[in-house]
Amino acid sequence: MARRHPARSLPEAASRVCVAEIGAAHGITGEVRLRAFTEDPLTVKRFGPLQAEDGREITIAAARPGKDCLIARIAGVADRTAAERLRNVKLYVPREKLPAIDEPETYYHADLIGLSAVGPDGAAFGHVVAVQNFGAGDLLEIAPAAGGPTVLLLFTDAAVPLVDVANGRVVVNLPPGPKTPLVVPRESGAPSKRRRRNAGRPVVTGSSASADDDD
Numbered sequence: 001m002a003r004r005h006p007a008r009s010l011p012e013a014a015s016r017v018c019v020a021e022i023g024a025a026h027g028i029t030g031e032v033r034l035r036a037f038t039e040d041p042l043t044v045k046r047f048g049p050l051q052a053e054d055g056r057e058i059t060i061a062a063a064r065p066g067k068d069c070l071i072a073r074i075a076g077v078a079d080r081t082a083a084e085r086l087r088n089v090k091l092y093v094p095r096e097k098l099p100a101i102d103e104p105e106t107y108y109h110a111d112l113i114g115l116s117a118v119g120p121d122g123a124a125f126g127h128v129v130a131v132q133n134f135g136a137g138d139l140l141e142i143a144p145a146a147g148g149p150t151v152l153l154l155f156t157d158a159a160v161p162l163v164d165v166a167n168g169r170v171v172v173n174l175p176p177g178p179k180t181p182l183v184v185p186r187e188s189g190a191p192s193k194r195r196r197r198n199a200g201r202p203v204v205t206g207s208s209a210s211a212d213d214d215d
Contacts, residue, residue: 016051016092017110020044020060025083026071032083034063034072041070050091058091107163116169117142117153120161125172131155140170 023033036044042063049057059075077083095110109131117125117140129150130141138155153159153172162171 016094017098017108018090018092019047019050020091022072022074022086022089022091023069024087025080026066028080030077030079030083031071031073032077032086033066034060034070036070041065044070044091047093047097050093052089052091058086058089105163107165111165112140112163112170114168115163115165117172118169120171120173125174128170140172142172 019038020034020036023035025031026033034044036042038044042065045060045063049059052058061073061075063070063072065071074083074086077086095108098108098110101108112128112131115128117127119125124145126142126144126146128140129143132139132141132152139152140155140160141150141152143150153174159173160170161173162169164170
């Protein structure tokens with residue numbers, strides 16, 4: 001979830017959201033390291049059966065806090081070999097299973113991805129392809145309509161004065177030149193460190209903690 005005063009999603013993010021990713025096997029009894037993208041990691045169990053990218057149904061039978069991740073048991077997985085086959089599998093829930101948001105100007109990433117990005121005059125700029133956060137606040141990753149590399153735009157009131165989910169668009173104030181800290185070409189490395197107001201941890205996006213280290 002992105003907050004601008006505000007689960008890694010697929011292109012069809014309006015219908016389902018990534019809430020977790022399975023990492024390396026943990027021990028020899030079938031447990032796995034699990035990176036949850038929910039605000040409270042343990043709530044990922046409450047969604048019931050989850051879906052893998054290929055449509056498989058995967059149920060988290062149990063989970064407990066571990067170092068930088070959860071240690072989870074997947075239903076039907078009883079040994080390390082079976083657990084290793086699930087490594088890097090992303091887990092999704094239908095969008096309608098996510099609770100309603102009561103906080104003003106707070107959005108699920110799935111609701112932002114796919115929105116058209118237009119200038120204050122209505123001129124088309126591109127569309128939102130992802131919501132990123134590298135520790136300095138949420139950024140909208142926008143693919144320009146004219147082509148070329150995507151750009152990262154800080155999700156602030158100044159840079160994104162209007163979010164109109166109902167009409168499928170965001171209004172963006174693009175700075176006049178490429179050296180401004182507001183826009184960073186996706187391939188240019190670290191984003192701007194300028195902080196946006198009330199930056200908060202995303203609820204349905206990735207975190208910096210790794211679940212991929214072998215136990």
